[in-house]
Amino acid sequence: MNAPAGHFARVAFGSLLIAGLPCALAASAARAPAATPAAKTAAATPVASPAAAPPCEACHGAHGEGMAAAQVPRIAGQSADYLKKQLDDYAAGTRDNPIMANFAKALSEQQRAEFAARYAAMSAPYLAQATPPMSVHLARGHQLAFQGDEAKRVQACNGCHGPDGVGVPHAAPYLAGQSAEFLSSALKAFKDGTRKNDAGELMRSVAERLDDADIAAVTGYFASVDLSTH
DSSP states (O other), X not given: OOSOTTTGGGSOSSOSSOTXXXXXXXXXXXXXXXXXXXXXXHHTSOOOOTTSOOTTHHHHOTTSOOBGGGTBOOOTTOOHHHXXXXXXXXXXXXXXXXXXXXXXXXXXXXXXXXXXXXXXXOOOOOOOOSSOOOHHHHHHHHHHHHTOBGGGTBOOTHHHHOGGGOOBTTTBOOOTXXXXXXXXXXXXXXXXXXXXXXXXXXHHHHHTTOOHHHHHHHHHHHHTSOGGGO
8 A cells, every 4th residue: 555556456355365264173172083095095186076065164154154253254255366376375485384284285286276256256245244343444444445545645446446446357356245353353364474475575564554543444434334235
C-alpha cells in the first residue's frame, strides 16, 4: 500500500490460506486404528489423489467454507494460482507451519495443483459474522478498502484486490467473505514478521502501517461483504 497499485495484488492477507489443513491430519491420526501390513504400505505412499475425500475437509469444510473460530480461511472459489502458491511455499519452507509443511511435502507438484484446482472450482454459502462490526468500524474499514489512508501511506485495498475485495484472477486473492478472525491473524502475522512469503516484503510494509484498530476495521469490513452477491 506504500507501493504502486500492483503491490497489494500479489500478496494475500494471508495466506488466505491453508493453515487449517494441519488440524485435519492431526484429527485423522488420532482416530486411526492399529496399523495392519496393508495400512503400513498405504502410509508409505504419497497422499491420495484429490479425487478422493481430502484431509482438508476437517478444517476447511466439505465445501471449503473455512472455520472462523479456528482462524481457518475460506478457500472455496479462491484463485487456483494463489492456493497452489501457498502449498508450494509450505512444501519449500518459505511459509512456516510444520504440519502444513508435512502435508504439502507429501504431495507431488501435480497433486498440489489438483488440490488448488479442486477448491478453486468449489462454491460455499456466505457465513455472516457472529458479531457484526459497529458502524464506526465499518466506516473506517470501507475507507481503507476504497480510499486507503494517505497520511499512513496505505493504498486502497480494492486497488489490487478488486472491487470490494472480490479478487483479481492470477494476481490477488479475494478478501470478501473471509472471516475477520482469519484476515486479522494473517495481517498480524505479516506485521510481526512471522509470515514472510510475500514477494518483496510488500504485505509486511502494508501491515506495519496499520494499528490494531485499523486491522479490526478493515477485516471486519471485508468479512461483512457477501462474495456471492458480486
